[in-house]
Amino acid sequence: MDDVLVIGTVALDTIETPFGRIEKALGGSASYASFAASFFSKPSVISVVGKDFPQEYMELLRKRGIDLEGIQTDEKTFFWEGFYEYDMNEAKTRKTELNSLARFRTIVPEKYKSIKYIFLANFDPEQQLEALNQIENPEFVVMDTMNFWINNKKKQLMEVIRKVDVLLLNDGEARQLFNTASLVKAANDALRLGPDAVIIKKGEHGALLFTKDKHFSAPGYPLESIKDPTGCGDCFGGGFIGYLAKTKDLSEGNFRKAIINGSILASYNAEDFSLNRLKTLTQKDIEERYKEFQDIREF
Ligand code: AMP
Numbered sequence: 258m259d260d261v262l263v264i265g266t267v268a269l270d271t272i273e274t275p276f277g278r279i280e281k282a283l284g285g286s287a288s289y290a291s292f293a294a295s296f297f298s299k300p301s302v303i304s305v306v307g308k309d310f311p312q313e314y315m316e317l318l319r320k321r322g323i324d325l326e327g328i329q330t331d332e333k334t335f336f337w338e339g340f341y342e343y344d345m346n347e348a349k350t351r352k353t354e355l356n357s358l359a360r361f362r363t364i365v366p367e368k369y370k371s372i373k374y375i376f377l378a379n380f381d382p383e384q385q386l387e388a389l390n391q392i393e394n395p396e397f398v399v400m401d402t403m404n405f406w407i408n409n410k411k412k413q414l415m416e417v418i419r420k421v422d423v424l425l426l427n428d429g430e431a432r433q434l435f436n437t438a439s440l441v442k443a444a445n446d447a448l449r450l451g452p453d454a455v456i457i458k459k460g461e462h463g464a465l466l467f468t469k470d471k472h473f474s475a476p477g478y479p480l481e482s483i484k485d486p487t488g489c490g491d492c493f494g495g496g497f498i499g500y501l502a503k504t505k506d507l508s509e510g511n512f513r514k515a516i517i518n519g520s521i522l523a524s525y526n527a528e529d530f531s532l533n534r535l536k537t538l539t540q541k542d543i544e545e546r547y548k549e550f551q552d553i554r555e556f
Contacts, residue, residue: 259502260299262369263291263495264388265378266335266358267304267314267328272530273340276484282531283314284337286378286401289488292535293495293522294376295321296543298502300495301369303388305361307333317532327366331357345486345527346460347429353405365391374502377421378491379403382413389420397507399423401494407434419451423512425494427458440465454512456497458490461527464516471509475516476553478524478546485530489523492535496522521546 270284291300301324306315308330319325333356339348363384373396377385385400398421406414407430414434418424424447428440435443444455444467457465463477497519504511521543528534 259374259505260301260372261291261294261374261376261495261498261502262301262303262327262365262372262392263287263294263376263378264303264363264385265290265376265380265491266337267302267306267310268335268337269310270487270531271336271338271352272485272487274345274485274530275341275343277530279485279530281336283311283317284487284531285335286380286488286491288314288318288532289491289526289535290376290378290401290495291318291323292321292532293492293519293526294499294502295323296496296522296538296540297499297518298374300324300499301327301372303327303363303365303369305329305331305335305357307331307357310334317536327364327369329357329361329364331361333357339487341486345483346462348487350405363387363391373397374498375399376494376498377401377417378494379406382406382410382417385417386413386420389417397422397498397501399425399494399498401425401490402430403427403490404430404433415450418447421452422507423454423456424452425456425458425490425497427460427490431455431457441467454509456516458493460486460489464493464520466509466512466516468509468512473509473513473516475513475520476550478520478550479553480524480527483527486527487530488532489526492522492526493519495519517547517550518543521550 265287
């Protein structure tokens with residue numbers, strides 16, 4: 258098992274879905290991703306929170322064995338407010354308050370600089386780049402992003418894409434970023450920029466993997482009860498890289514297994530608000546759903 262370094266937001270989220278509402282709950286791309294990765298590997302996090310960030314949220318991450326030394330403390334925590342309608346594949350943003358993130362400058366602690374598996378979770382692309390530049394010899398870099406950064410920092414985002422091994426995007430973002438209706442064209446455009454693989458997440462409908470000569474389609478898990486899909490993309494990314502760090506096999510065949518593991522973490526995450534479902538998740542739960550995934554796609 259190898260370590261994973263996660264760079265992303267640690268946030269307070271206010272979320273409304275047709276099944277309820279929570280206020281200032283633990284959220285953020287790095288929280289979800291590191292928690293998901295912790296089922297397979299030992300994650301460390303680089304981020305920033307404010308003085309308003311509840312200690313109990315820190316404790317929850319720490320108790321999972323996540324190294325939090327790279328989380329700086331400033332004035333006010335990143336805040337995101339979003340809602341979903343019955344189509345839970347699309348989060349609608351009501352408010353994004355960058356707060357401390359607006360003046361955050363990445364400092365990679367010395368002990369993280371030799372970590373080989375890096376997840377640039379959804380974050381300011383300038384800081385994703387800054388982090389990458391400080392890491393000595395990154396062996397495998399995965400990145401994620403979202404429409405907020407495509408709208409505000411597209412040039413910097415394109416620069417990060419050129420430096421990573423795997424690009425993760427959801428379908429809407431892929432269409433927006435590459436200005437096309439075709440996901441295949443978007444993936445091929447992305448591959449031409451440099452990554453060896455592009456994974457397009459399609460919410461409850463699964464995920465597509467594109468490499469230069471192969472294509473894999475992972476099914477979505479048929480969940481009967483979805484309460485809150487927030488963080489599913491981050492859990493997918495965390496589960497994906499965590500599994501690869503555990504198995505230390507970066508072949509295309511193992512990417513497929515990593516995608517299924519990412520999908521498992523994401524599907525469990527949607528069953529409850531914030532990180533509530535992941536808190537009680539066990540290895541046995543993961544193994545059971547892995548078998549179900551195998552059954553679903555056999556014919
Ligand atoms: P996901 O549902 O996986 O796309 O990610 C949801 C998480 O992303 C939430 O917990 C938010 O706090 C966080 N988030 C929302 N907007 C941004 C943003 N612009 N940059 C980084 N993280 C964000």
